[in-house]
Amino acid sequence: xxxxxxxxxxxxxxxxxxxxxxxxxxxxxxxxxxxxxxxxxxxxxxxxxxxxxxxxxxxxxxxxxxxxxxxxxxxxxxxxxxxxxxxxxxxxxxxxxxxxxxxxxxxxxxxxxxxxxxxxxxxxxxxxxxxxxxxxxxxxxxxxxxxxxxxxxxxxxxxxxxxxxxxxxxxxxxxxxxxxx
Amino acid sequence: xxxxxxxxxxxxxxxxxxxxxxxxxxxxxxxxxxxxxxxxxxxxxxxxxxxxxxxxxxxxxxxxxxxxxxxxxxxxxxxxxxxxxxxxxxxxxxxxxxxxxxxxxxxxxxxxxxxxxxxxxxxxxxxxxxxxxxxxxxxxxxxxxxxxxxxxxxxxxxxxxxxxxxxxxxxxxxxxxxxxxxxxxxxxxxxxxxxxxxxxxxxxxxxxxxxxxxxxxxxxxxxxxxxxxxxxxxxxxxxxxxxxxxxxxxxxxxxxxxxxxxxxxxxxxxxxxxxxxxxxxxxxxxxxxxxxxxxxxxxxxxxxxxxxxxxxxxxxxxxxxxxxxxxxxxxxxxxxxxxxxxxxxxxxxxxxxxxxxxxxxxxxxxxxxxx
Numbered sequence: 001x002x003x004x005x006x007x008x009x010x011x012x013x014x015x016x017x018x019x020x021x022x023x024x025x026x027x028x029x030x031x032x033x034x035x036x037x038x039x040x041x042x043x044x045x046x047x048x049x050x051x052x053x054x055x056x057x058x059x060x061x062x063x064x065x066x067x068x069x070x071x072x073x074x075x076x077x078x079x080x081x082x083x084x085x086x087x088x089x090x091x092x093x094x095x096x097x098x099x100x101x102x103x104x105x106x107x108x109x110x111x112x113x114x115x116x117x118x119x120x121x122x123x124x125x126x127x128x129x130x131x132x133x134x135x136x137x138x139x140x141x142x143x144x145x146x147x148x149x150x151x152x153x154x155x156x157x158x159x160x161x162x163x164x165x166x167x168x169x170x171x172x173x174x175x176x177x178x179x180x181x
Numbered sequence: 182x183x184x185x186x187x188x189x190x191x192x193x194x195x196x197x198x199x200x201x202x203x204x205x206x207x208x209x210x211x212x213x214x215x216x217x218x219x220x221x222x223x224x225x226x227x228x229x230x231x232x233x234x235x236x237x238x239x240x241x242x243x244x245x246x247x248x249x250x251x252x253x254x255x256x257x258x259x260x261x262x263x264x265x266x267x268x269x270x271x272x273x274x275x276x277x278x279x280x281x282x283x284x285x286x287x288x289x290x291x292x293x294x295x296x297x298x299x300x301x302x303x304x305x306x307x308x309x310x311x312x313x314x315x316x317x318x319x320x321x322x323x324x325x326x327x328x329x330x331x332x333x334x335x336x337x338x339x340x341x342x343x344x345x346x347x348x349x350x351x352x353x354x355x356x357x358x359x360x361x362x363x364x365x366x367x368x369x370x371x372x373x374x375x376x377x378x379x380x381x382x383x384x385x386x387x388x389x390x391x392x393x394x395x396x397x398x399x400x401x402x403x404x405x406x407x408x409x410x411x412x413x414x415x416x417x418x419x420x421x422x423x424x425x426x427x428x429x430x431x432x433x434x435x436x437x438x439x440x441x442x443x444x445x446x447x448x449x450x451x452x453x454x455x456x457x458x459x460x461x462x463x464x465x466x467x468x469x470x471x472x473x474x475x476x477x478x479x480x481x482x483x484x485x486x487x488x489x490x491x492x493x494x495x496x497x498x499x500x501x502x503x504x505x506x507x508x509x510x511x512x513x514x515x516x517x518x519x520x521x522x523x524x525x526x527x528x529x530x531x532x533x534x535x536x537x538x539x540x541x542x543x544x545x546x547x548x549x550x551x552x
Contacts, residue, residue: 082369085379153372
């Protein structure tokens with residue numbers, strides 16, 4: 001089961017759309033557990049939130065074995081700087097683990113038109129699938145049409161697809177089938 | 182019994198030493214004496230393991246000693262006989278300095294990916310086993326750049342995914358960051374976001390493997406070259422011209438050849454880079470009048486795609502012959518004209534005249550039948 005926890009206030013329609021999309025993508029039940037307080041300890045001096053620390057300090061929720069918990073925040077995230085610089089952080093997940101975090105900070109503004117809301121929802125769904133995919137032990141995919149393609153890739157269109165490609169879908173399904181519960 | 186084991190161990194160690202001389206990846210573990218409990222090692226194609234100790238077991242009446250290792254990722258344990266430690270390609274986990282080199286390698290522009298899948302597959306497998314962390318990075322980079330040309334076949338997709346997994350795992354262990362972050366670093370180097378310029382340095386040189394694929398590579402290309410040139414028949418005169426030119430000035434040819442190679446590679450940049458030295462040698466034909474230079478270019482392109490090269494010569498005459506025959510049977514003229522633009526398919530052309538021929542005899546009866 002996938003449990004969604006929001007660390008900010010989100011439109012109910014967006015979350016409902018996300019739940020349906022996640023269910024369709026992974027074939028696993030999805031539910032929204034409600035809003036929780038953002039752990040302030042993870043905030044850095046530059047105003048951004050340390051993604052690893054934020055996920056570590058995120059308020060615990062009741063979950064069973066093999067459940068996946070997805071936290072959604074609207075704050076800017078930061079990850080440790082690598083040898084070639086700091087990649088833009090759209091979220092963070094424990095590879096093969098059970099908790100993931102995404103940030104809507106880098107999304108295009110939700111707006112009020114149907115088109116902009118649709119784009120916002122699609123992006124929300126894509127990033128959620130991407131980081132939950134990491135929980136199913138998926139790696140990044142070279143196919144720009146797959147949701148596992150890196151979120152900052154220059155080959156990613158403005159309104160990217162939010163589905164997994166055949167290879168990633170097979171792997172995630174295998175993982176889901178192997179789950180104990 | 183212990184003595185026998187020791188003798189065997191020494192023999193295998195010697196063999197292992199010889200193997201290491203052939204390929205010398207950094208941090209390779211030469212013998213079991215180098216291992217201590219708690220050491221982190223990389224088992225080729227398996228991942229990062231931690232040595233948990235020595236274990237003795239009675240197998241087939243012999244008491245054998247094993248090194249016990251546990252994979253950090255999932256806790257799977259492995260027992261390696263002491264004598265085999267040197268031969269399985271165990272190596273130390275890469276240092277932070279090595280990993281930095283890997284990122285500079287990943288971020289650097291990549292040449293042509295190997296297009297022959299057999300050679301590519303052998304190379305990749307060998308690199309994963311004996312190439313060290315840079316070898317794994319080579320496989321990831323090579324397959325990634327190939328995936329930009331066309332989607333990878335299923336087996337290579339699997340290989341790409343598993344080698345990426347190994348690389349990410351080793352980087353995360355070496356740098357002490359979670360796997361997801363390590364993967365972000367890898368992809369940040371492979372496909373940096375728009376507007377970001379990576380601070381790249383000269384990448385380290387990968388370990389040169391001396392396996393059979395490397396030896397086979399060159400002869401294959403050379404054969405293709407020869408075939409392509411011979412079938413065209415145009416190069417015979419060019420070669421004569423080259424021979425005359427060689428008599429004039431042998432030294433200047435090399436320089437000219439290098440100059441001549443540049444325009445040839447302009448036409449097919451991607452393919453031109455993969456050209457062997459032999460192609461460059463043939464370009465000196467520049468001494469022949471300028472008109473013949475483009476003639477030399479054609480075989481260069483065809484030599485890269487030898488299978489496509491042979492069919493064209495027969496196609497053109499067939500295409501010209503077809504319209505000559507077509508005017509005779511009036512009813513078939515229109516369909517023939519429609520098929521004329523589709524010059525690409527040689528088999529489609531050959532049947533066309535054969536169809537056109539019988540209608541000469543059979544066309545009238547056919548009409549009669551219809552009537």
